[in-house]
Amino acid sequence: MLYSIMINQGLETIARQELTERFNDTGHLKILDRKPQRLLFQYTGNPRDLLSLRTAEHLFLVLKQMRKMTRSRSSLAALSGPLSRFNFKEAFDCCRQVGINIRKRTSFRVTSRLSGKRNFRRRDLQQVVERAFLDRGWYLAKSNSALDVWAEVHGDDGYISIKLSKNDMAQRPYKQAHIPASLKPTIAYSMARLSRPHPEDVFLDAMCGAGTILLERALMGRYRYLIGGDIFAEALDATRTNFGRQHQPRQFFHWDARTLPLQPNTVDKIVCNLPFGETIGNLPQLTNLYRQSLREYERVLKSRGRMVLLTSQRALFESELKQRRTLKVAQRLTVDVRGMRAWIYVIRFA
Ligand SMILES: C[S@@+](CC[C@H](N)C(=O)[O-])C[C@H]1O[C@@H](n2cnc3c(N)ncnc32)[C@H](O)[C@@H]1O
Known part of the structure; x- marks a missing residue:
């Protein structure tokens, strides 16, 4: 057929x-x-x-x-x-x-x-x-x-x-709690996949929202540890609800991704849907967020690690990435996110 x-x-x-x-x-x-x-x-x-x-x-x-x-x-x-x-x-x-x-x-x-x-x-x-x-x-x-x-x-x-499919084919039963700008599970799955999952992964989403990326990674197979965090307590509540008791070991933090309480060189994969600037409307603030969080990601990522980052702010992101000379784009995909043009970057150390 x-x-x-x-x-x-x-x-x-x-x-x-x-x-x-x-x-x-x-x-x-x-x-x-x-x-x-x-x-x-x-x-x-x-x-x-x-x-x-x-x-x-x-x-x-x-x-x-x-x-x-x-x-x-x-x-x-x-x-x-x-x-x-x-x-x-x-x-x-x-x-x-x-x-x-x-x-x-x-x-x-x-x-x-x-x-x-x-x-x-x-x-x-x-x-x-x-x-x-x-x-x-x-x-x-x-x-x-x-x-x-x-x-x-x-x-x-x-x-x-x-x-043949019902309207909920691309939805996931785990997604009980939602936040605005939550990522489609199909995109979250694709990003987790681009990180090349490995059973020994320490996997981080430092701006995890409702936890979609972390959950898609958890469902893809074994990992060593999942770490999620967000600056908004409501987003973390949504992550906790969506995880329930499943998918251990994992830990969630109420934090600012610009100053991560993690040791250098400890994370294998960072997969993150960066804010597109809809809520942080002000360009200097968004620039600061991209600059500081990229610096932190570079610090905590292991030398053989991988990052997969999604943004609609291509010019800003690429100009900030240029400042981080050790990071190199291995792949870039153009995707549609809620009717907007956005890019997934796969990044590793040069
Ligand atoms: C685009 S959303 C991520 C959505 C998530 N992928 C999902 O599927 O639910 C971006 C998230 O970044 C969080 N955020 C914004 N600034 C942050 C910061 N400085 N530190 C940590 N999280 C931050 C927001 O609270 C929001 O939940």
Whole structure:
């Protein structure tokens, strides 16, 4: 069967690595294509396994992929036409495997998405696909429909898919307490992954907010010690709530990351989502925070350690990093964070 996962913009490579690492050995997986915010692949195992992917926002079963979508309305018919003859047996088996209950009279709804210049509108795409399913005797249900059908046209590609994941695929059960500007777990997972987790890691997030990065690291496998801290007591309360009694050993501190109460050369990995400046609106204050915290990170990091830092303040961050001559950027990724352009830096000693 052909599947696709939808991914946060900028995390496509990491999603591909995760998919390969998790399923390549099984011989069930063949990755076919990588597109912006999407990976397409064949998988012959149980689709339920795919729901545990930690980089994916949504999982789809692709019914029809059309590679030559043009501007013209006629390409709409080429996309939807084959649906009237489509044999749904395997697709329905696949839906049942992830717990979607298919009744004799199938209810459905269509979500449509469109990008690029076209001679048709999103609504036209939706209607043409709805018509194809109505002609099969299915019925439209705006709420509680059995099938959530997605019709999408991006660039030269068109897709008709069934969404197999629920809306909470990218959410995590641990996230009970929230703070403003809390990081998406898929991004936190990707950052923890970029730190190259090792069972002997002393792992630090010195501005941990609700603890998303620390929790994603904890769930990735063994570590020696987790250390989190934040200047706001409410954020630390959220971290403690989200951790509960699980994931030992760990310690949380109410601190200022500009003066860390840690010995030099003691931390293996520092992974941190730096404030973007929404709450610290004043540039001199933000500059001071970046300067002092980078100095502290450099001090506590072991010589073979790694840092993975996220910021939307590229110019400020890079100019501050230049002042720290021993630190070197090993990798930089551009990602979308809450609709904003941001960068993940992987840093090590030069
Ligand atoms: C962008 S948020 C981090 C969100 C976190 N990754 C999450 O998923 O919840 C930045 C955090 O830095 C904290 N912070 C700001 N200035 C700080 C400082 N000087 N020392 C420690 N923490 C600080 C804020 O309280 C906030 O929780």
